[in-house]
Amino acid sequence: EPEVTQTPSHQVTQMGQEVILRCVPISNHLYFYWYRQILGQKVEFLVSFYNNEISEKSEIFDDQFSVERPDGSNFTLKIRSTKLEDSAMYFCASSGTGGTGNTIYFGEGSWLTVV
Amino acid sequence: DAKTTQPNSMESNEEEPVHLPCNHSTISGTDYIHWYRQLPSQGPEYVIHGLTSNVNNRMASLAIAEDRKSSTLILHRATLRDAAVYYCILRRNAGNMLTFGGGTRLMVKP
Numbered sequence: 121e122p123e124v125t126q127t128p129s130h131q132v133t134q135m136g137q138e139v140i141l142r143c144v145p146i147s148n149h150l151y152f153y154w155y156r157q158i159l160g161q162k163v164e165f166l167v168s169f170y171n172n173e174i175s176e177k178s179e180i181f182d183d184q185f186s187v188e189r190p191d192g193s194n195f196t197l198k199i200r201s202t203k204l205e206d207s208a209m210y211f212c213a214s215s216g217t218g219g220t221g222n223t224i225y226f227g228e229g230s231w232l233t234v235v
Numbered sequence: 236d237a238k239t240t241q242p243n244s245m246e247s248n249e250e251e252p253v254h255l256p257c258n259h260s261t262i263s264g265t266d267y268i269h270w271y272r273q274l275p276s277q278g279p280e281y282v283i284h285g286l287t288s289n290v291n292n293r294m295a296s297l298a299i300a301e302d303r304k305s306s307t308l309i310l311h312r313a314t315l316r317d318a319a320v321y322y323c324i325l326r327r328n329a330g331n332m333l334t335f336g337g338g339t340r341l342m343v344k345p
Contacts, residue, residue, distance in 0.1 A: 124278075153332065155279075163279060163322075163335040176332055211278045224333060226278035 122146040124227035141197045143212030152195045153213040202234045244340040247313045255308040257323030272319040318343045
């Protein structure tokens with residue numbers, strides 16, 4: 121079964137450093153997303169991406185965050201200058217088409233620890 | 236997005252059916268009812284979704300009340316692997332994002 125894959129599975133970084141989390145969405149999908157989950161808390165939406173541009177973003181997704189689809193297969197989340205509070209599990213997701221009935225498929229997550 | 240209300244936790248015995256309730260009294264006519272689950276240390280996983288009619292798939296069944304103000308996810312025979320947090324989510328906006336609440340933590344006893 122097709123799946124969303126994420127790398128790295130776990131990254132430890134120093135505060136202030138830049139981090140790039142990578143994702144390979146399901147190959148024929150058109151919508152891409154990043155979510156995060158701080159330990160013990162809810163899954164939170166960060167950003168959605170369609171047709172090479174951001175279609176929606178949450179208040180969490182400030183100027184420190186950016187997303188990119190550098191080629192036909194990868195989708196990345198960059199955090200420019202990490203803070204302690206960015207420590208969380210980051211989930212990439214993708215869906216095939218728009219519409220509220222459509223299924224969103226999630227990856228296994230990248231666990232980011234900022235020290 | 237419209238709000239959903241779920242019990243914080245539920246317990247079940249292995250190999251018995253489980254009925255996970257969800258209230259969504261402010262649902263609008265175009266809202267789909269989605270269920271996702273999150274196993275420990277994993278990403279959310281799609282379970283099932285529906286609009287008005289009851290739905291079945293290989294994982295579960297979704298029973299939707301006639302007025303659509305509540306729904307029930309049914310696991311026909313719970314296994315230990317079904318222990319997870321189950322989220323009932325209404326999808327309304329055109330942006331396709333999912334808004335996760337606290338969900339129901341299902342514990343399955345052997």
